[in-house]
Amino acid sequence: MSVEQEREVGHKAFISYAWSSPEHKAWVRRLAERLVEDGVFIILDEWDLKPGHDPLHFMEQSITSPEVTKVLIICDQMYKEKANGRAGGVGTETQILTPEIYRKVDQNKYAALVTEADDEGKAYVPTFYGGRIFIDFSDAAREEEAYEELMRWINDAPLHVRPKLGKKPAYLDKDAATPLVTQSRYRRAKEGVERNSPGAAGLLREFGEGLVEQLVALRPDRSRQDGSAPIDEIIVSAADAMRPYVRQMHDLTRSIARGASSAFDDLLAILEQLLATTERDREATSWNPAMFDANRMVAYEGFLGVIATLLAERRIDLIAQALDHPYFYEDPSGGRGRSTKDFEEFGQYAESLQGRNQRLGQNRADWQAEFIHEHYKVGSPAFSRMMEADLLLYLIRPIRQPGGYATWYPRTLVYSSNWYHAFELFARMESARYFSRVSEMLFGSVSAEEFKERTRELGTQRLWRHTVRGPAIGTLAGIEHIASRN
Template identity: 30%
Template structure:
C-alpha cells in the first residue's frame, strides 16, 4: 500500500506553445494549488536572471518534490524526441531517472492535448508508462480527481485484503460416475418424448432423495456446528440437481418439467418436521434461485416467464393452496443463527452468507446468484398472480454489487 502524502509538492514540466496553452497550464496548476498541492511552475517560480537549466535540474531531482507531472502535447513529444530546447533539456534530466529505476512512481505522464487525429503524443522514453488523460471534457473531472488522489498517495483502486483458501478447492465431485454417464445420455439422438421422460425420471430420483432425507435423531438443542453440518449434507442433492440442470438445454420445454418437480418437492417438504424439514425447505429456496439465475444467464426468457408466473399447487398432496413462486421462499432463523455463531459474526443473513460462500460456480457466479434473488423480488411486484401479501425479500442483496436493484 502506498504511503499517504500529507503535503504533496509537484513540479510541472511542459512545452512552451501558444499563449492559450500557457494559460491552460497556468489554470491547471492553480487548480492543484487550490486542492492543497504545492506546485513548482516556471510561470511563477522562475524569475528574470535565473538560470533555466539549473531551475529545471533542481526541480526534477529535488527530493522534497513528491511528483513531477509531465504535461504532454504534440509540441512536447516533438521536442523531447529531438532533445530540443527546454523540453529537450528536461528530457535529458528526467529520462535517466525513469530508465534507471525499474519501479519509479515520481514521474507521471499527463496527456494534456492530443494530436490532430486524436493520437496520444508520448515521447519515446515514456511510451511504456501508464498515464493520466485530461483531454476528454466529459471525463476531465473524474480523471483529475484520480490524479489528485495519486498525488496524495491514496490508492486509486484499493487492493482487497487477502482472503482464505476457498473450501471448494479440496472438494471432489460428489456425483457418482454412473449418474453423470446417465445424464450424458440426454445428449444422444432420441425422440423428444423419450428424452423428456428420462429427464423427468432423473429429476424425480433427486426429488425422492430430498423428500426422504433423514439424519440421526437430534435432541432439543443442536449446536451451530451440528446445524451447519446438517445443511452441508444437503449440498450433495443441490449439486446433483444443478449438474442435471445443465443438461436441460437438450430437452424441449424442460422448464415445465423442472417447475413441476420443484412443485412436488415443495409439497413433500412443506410439512416435514424437525431440523431435516427446515434445511430441506431452505435447500428448495436455494435451488429455486439457482434455476432463475440459470435462465437469466442463458437468456431463456420463456423458461423464466413460465417459472415465475406459474401457479403452484403446494398444499398437502397438491389438492389445495395454490400459490405463486413465493411458495419456495423460506426464512431459516436457525441457520442464520448457526452461521453467525460459528463465525462469531453478526451477519445480516447467515443463510445468505452460507449460500454465497458455497456458490456452485458451474451454474453462476456470486453476482449472478444475487441478481437472480433480486430479480425474484422485482418479479413479485409485477407478476399478476403473485399471491403473498409480502414481496419476495432478496436475502443475498447485501452480498453482491447489485443492491441498487432492490428498493
C-alpha cells in the same frame, strides 16, 4: 514556505511544459492553481524561477530532488517536437528526465498529461516517455475525469484497489470438514448466474440434479434400521443432513434475484424436483411413508426460504411467478398420472414427529417450526424473513378469494407472539402506491378495505391447540396503516 506549511504538504510536484502559446501557458497555470487548492505543492517556473537563478540548476533540482514526489510532463505538439529535438528548455529537461525515467526503480514519480492529439487522434508524446500510460486531457468533455485520475495518481489513491489477500478455500484443506457433494456444481452455477453467462441455465439444471440425488440418497431407509433409534430421531437426523443442500438453493435464489432473473424458470424447475422427492417413485412396490418425512420437512423449508429470500431482495415480481406457477408433479398415489400442483403442495407435514413431545417430555406447538427457528437464527434468509414468508403464503388464498379459507399452514408464526409490528412487506404497504402494486401482483388487485377485512377474519382463527393465543395476524400484516399514505 514556512515550517508550518512544510508540515502540511503531502506531495510536491514539478510541472514540465513548453511555452507553446499564451493560451497553453494559461491552461497550465490554471491546472497548477487548482492542484494547489487541492493540497499539492506545485513547483512552476512562473512562480519559482526568479531573476538571477540558474535555469539549469532549477530544472535539475526540481526533477531529481527526493522532496519532489511527482513530475507532471505536460505534452502537446510543441513539447514533443522540442523534446525529440533536444531544443530549448524542454530539450534540457528531456536530457535530465530521460535517465531519471529509465534508471529509477520507482516509476510512479513521472506521468505525462497529454493535452493535444494529431488528426488521427494519436497523442503527442515525446520519444523518451515511450509507451508508458499517460493521463489524457486532450478531450475537454472528460477533463474532470482526467483531473480526478491525476489527483488519485498524485495522492497514491487509485480507484481500483487490490483486495486483501484471503485464505484458500476450505474445501482444499485436507483437514477441513468434507464439503457438500454438490459444492462444485453449486459454485459453477453461482458463478454462471452472477456473470449472467449464456450457460447459466444448464449449470442450474446440473445443480438441481445433484440436489435431488442427495435428497434421495440421504432419505432414511427404514429397512436398514435396527429399531434402536426412534423414528422421529431418524427423520430429524436425515433432515439435518439434507438442510445444507437446500441452503445452497437459497443462496442461488439470491444471486438470481440480484442479476439473472431470466434464470428464475430454472429455479422453479428445481423446486419441482424438490417437491418430487416427497413421494415414492411410481416403480416402487413397497415403502414406508415415514421414509419421506425428512424430504417433506426440507420441501417446506426449501420453498419457504425461496420466498423469504425474494422478500429480502424485494422481488415481488418473482414471488408472483413462484405463487402462480403450476408445479409439474407426478403423484403416484393420485391415480391421475402426471399433473401439476399449486404452491401449497410444499407445505407438507411430517407425521413421524407427532410423538416427539411425548417421547422427550416436551410441549412444542410445532416441531417443524422449531427446527427452522433453530437452523435459521444465523445466515440468510433470516428467521424473521421466514416468518414473513409464512404469513404471506397464509394470506394469499383468503384474500384473493372472498369467503375462501387458508390453504397454507404458517408454522413459524408460532414464534411471532413477541413480534409487535408489521413485517417489512406489509409495513411498506402503508404507501398506497406500493400497496396497489403488491395487490395487483399478489392479491388479485383487491382494495385496501378488502385486504383489511379479509385479514381481520383470519386473525380470529386459532392455529395451535397448545398455545394460549395465536399470532396477531392483523398486527403482523400492518392492517391499521395499509394504504394510509400517498
